[in-house]
Amino acid sequence: xxxxxxxxxxxxxxxxxSFYHIPNIEAIKNTPPNSxxxxxxxxxxxxxxxxxxxxxxxxxxKVEDITQIIYATNxxxxxxxxxxxxxxxxxxxxxxxLFDAKILVNIDKDEDIEEFALLGIDGILYTDAIIxxxx
Numbered sequence: 001x002x003x004x005x006x007x008x009x010x011x012x013x014x015x016x017x018s019f020y021h022i023p024n025i026e027a028i029k030n031t032p033p034n035s036x037x038x039x040x041x042x043x044x045x046x047x048x049x050x051x052x053x054x055x056x057x058x059x060x061x062k063v064e065d066i067t068q069i070i071y072a073t074n075x076x077x078x079x080x081x082x083x084x085x086x087x088x089x090x091x092x093x094x095x096x097x098l099f100d101a102k103i104l105v106n107i108d109k110d111e112d113i114e115e116f117a118l119l120g121i122d123g124i125l126y127t128d129a130i131i132x133x134x135x
Contacts, residue, residue, distance in 0.1 A: 005129025019130045027133045073099045
C-alpha cells in the first residue's frame with residue numbers, strides 16, 4: 001500500500017514530490033518539476049488534462065463515479081482519487097482492467113489505514129499532502 005503524506009513516512013513525497021492542486025494551466029509553472037498535479041475531473045478541466053498529457057506531466061484526478069474512473073485511466077492519470085464509498089469498486093475495476101493508474105483514497109486519520117489495507121486499495125493520500133496553488 002502506498003502511503004502519501006503521513007507525518008513519519010515521508011518516503012513517497014521525498015522520492016516523487018508533492019501533489020499540487022492547480023486552478024489552470026498557468027499554475028503548473030509554479031510547481032516543482034518532480035511533483036504531481038492534482039485536479040478534480042470535470043469537462044471544464046479537459047484542456048488542463050490534455051496539456052499535462054502532451055507534456056508528460058504526472059497527475060492525479062479526483063473522480064466521483066465509475067464512468068469518471070474509466071475516463072481518468074483513459075486520460076492517462078497516474079493516480080485516481082476516489083471517495084471511501086467508491087474505493088472497493090474502483091480497485092476492482094483497476095485490478096480487472098489492469099489500470100496503469102493507482103487507486104487512492106483520501107484520509108485524515110491513521111485509523112483509516114487498516115480499513116483500506118484490508119480492501120486491497122493501492123494507496124491512501126492524507127489531506128495535508130495536497131498543496132493548493134492559486135496561480
